[in-house]
Amino acid sequence: MGTIVDSLAGKRIAVCVGPGGVGKTTLAAAIGLKRALDGGRVLVCTIDPARRLAAALGLESLGNFEARVPAHKFAAAGLAPRGQLHAMMLDVKRTWDDLIARHAPDRHRQERIYQNRIYQQLSSALAGSQEYMAMEKLYELATERDYDLVVLDTPPTAHALDFLEAPDRILDFLGNETARLLLAPALGAGKLGLRLFQLGGSYIARTLARFTGSEVLRDLAEFMASFQGMYEGFKNRAAAVRALLAQPDVGFVIVSSPGPLSVEEALYFHEHLHAGAMPIAGVIANRVTPDLWEAGGPLPGAEALDPLLSSRGEIAPGLALRLARTLAEHQAFARADAREVRRLFAEVDGARAAVPRLESDVHDLSGLARLAAWL
Amino acid sequence: MAGPSLLDRRLLLVTGKGGVGKSTVSAALALLAARAGKRVLVCEVNARERVAPLLGAPPAGPVIREALPGLSTVNVTPQESMREYGLMVLKFRTIYDAVFENRLVRYFLKAIPSLAELVMLGKILHETRAEERGRPRWDLVVVDAPATGHAVQLFRVPAVLMDTVPAGPLRRDAEWMRDLLLDPAKTALSIVTLPEEMPVNESIELDAQVREVLGIPRGVLFVNALPEIRFPPAERERLASLEAEPPPLGPAARAAVLQARRAEEAGHYAQRVLAAVDLPAAVLPLLALDHWGLEAVERIAEAIEAGLGSRS
Secondary structure, X not given: OOOHHHHOOOOOEEEEEOOOOOOHHHHHHHHHHHHHHOOOEEEEEEOOOOHHHHHHOOOOOOOOOOEEOOHHHHHHOOOOXXXXXXXXXXXXXHHXXXXXXXXXXXXXXXXXXXXXXXXXHHHHOOOOHHHHHHHXXXXXXXXXXXXXXXXXXXXXOOOOOHHHHHHHHHHHXXXXXXXXXXHXXXXXXOOHHHHHHHHHHOHHHHHHHHHHOHHHHHHHHHHHHHHOOOHHHHHHHHHHHHHHHOOOOEEXXXXXXXXXXXXXXXXXXXXXHHHOOOOEEEEEEEEEOOOXXXXXXXXXXXXXXXXXXXXXXXXXXXXXXXXXXXXXXXXXXXXXXXXXXXXXXXXXXXXXXXXXXXXXXXXXXXXXXXXXXXX | OOOOOHHHOOEEEEEOOOOOOHHHHXXXXXXXHHXXXXXXXXXXXXXXXOHHHHOOOOOOOOOOEEEEOOEXXXXXXXHHHHHHHHHHHHOOHHHHHHHHOOHHHHHHHHOOOOHHHHHHHHHHHHHHHOEEOOEEOOOEEEEEOOOHHXXXXXXXXXXXXXXXXXXXXXHHXXXXXXXXXXXXXXXXXXXXXXXXXXXXXXXXXHHHHHHHHHOOOXXXXXXXXXXXXXXXXXXXXXXXXXXXXXXOHHHHHHXXXXXXXXXXXXXXXXXXXXXXXXXXXXXXXXXXXXXXXXXXXXXXXXXXXXXXXXOO
């Protein structure tokens, strides 16, 4: 079976996916750190405005550019990397703007799109926009830079599917044939201002206008008009991203906590990666409560602990009772976690790692290195 | 908290970072209100349904269904809300069918940003103000809202539309929706957090956004799953020296040390969020339960009642 690190050994791209709040960003950084220690030139790209990650990496802040973790930070953590570690944070709006600049035929068209309200909403607020841009950035990093490994930490999606479907959904939006049909007269006229309220003049368009107000339709028509001719470029690019993700040198790492809801979501994710023939490198169960009663058998009551405590001079009132209760509760958490981890591991192909709940949060490079040891 | 006490409002919005226990808190608030004789509706927003199962009932789906006496739930979806909203605007099913059942039009509607959020929010707020036989259909509507970022997006939609859409049907709806969301006599937005670093940071930022961006009246800060302080620091140190003992003492000491560290760390984060967020707070206990269902909801409801009883 091997470890997560083993199964990522030949990979050039690692994509960490999973529900929010399970420590994905930190694990992505730990995966990147491990490869950098072993001699790789690595970039970790996160979408979370995780100041803590920046701090843990010894960087002032993370931005939409690649910053190298300075050597003295490694030295301070007692680490001697044979490679390099870089990190950046994805800026969704900037990535959209760059993408438009890349595809727009001229400066004028580019500005027209930047000013459009539909575009402004699309690039900042539309569901799936983050996910699409994460993929877009990944493609750019993978094809235009020479990292040995790019680790992508994906946004916490409301729905597991968003991540894989978002590019298609947004392309649907951009290439919306319906909008073209309905708005065709307005588009064809070229002078949108004059044809505003004519919107095809059809029964359907008029009824829609009653529903949304005609201004919304005008914005949309204008957006579609300024996008004309660019759609093919977008579509080709998205197809290339999709193809890239199915390559054998890509590895998806599914991250989950042992919470039942997290596990359900992680399994859902796994199912869809699997159905989409995406290469799965492994699964990580993070923050698992360790089993302290490995021998099994009934847990001790206060009466069993009391004499042992007194023989060591511990005579605080109720201590035996508190200890017995705490151990029982701990084991209840451990049992529940173990059950969920089993459920998770049973379904997933590839490497598996159960990372115990560490005693304190990861704050620096040495903390990340300790975490990486479990992978 | 200005205005009436939490459960005497008409619309309770519950949000926070993913996985902090929003659904459990929403279910517990609804349970408290239902037990006080109110008719309560809990709305989940296009989610994998959790509230009805937590209450021991089957999922409701997109149509309102009673989970317990006086307590109904619904999973608000864009499709169903769009249908209801469309029917309301266009009045006649024949027109609706002709227009909205048109494949091309359905496709087109998906392309209008924020429309899905608008109709889902519209459905929820419509239920809040709906009347039947001269009295409100629901005494209380609880919204188990999406996680932080998505919730802010959702609740901002009316204000955003008022900025961008000129007079017309969309704008009129945006107006009454915004008025209801901002009404301190009726509405309150509560934040659920865990006493951990990331959820606490996110809650502090969320609270600032609620004040500065949303302007929705604020309700209560729920600090969920706080472990109790069970071992004083000096005792913990001595127990740490017993960790290497053979069972049963060693493992028991180890469990105690881990519990003490966790409680200390959690206490630190709880203090931080309580100091930074200026709201009435309810601290809820960490429950060591094997199964998360009605029993958990009841125990959380008790803790909420105890925590809020005197102040709100």
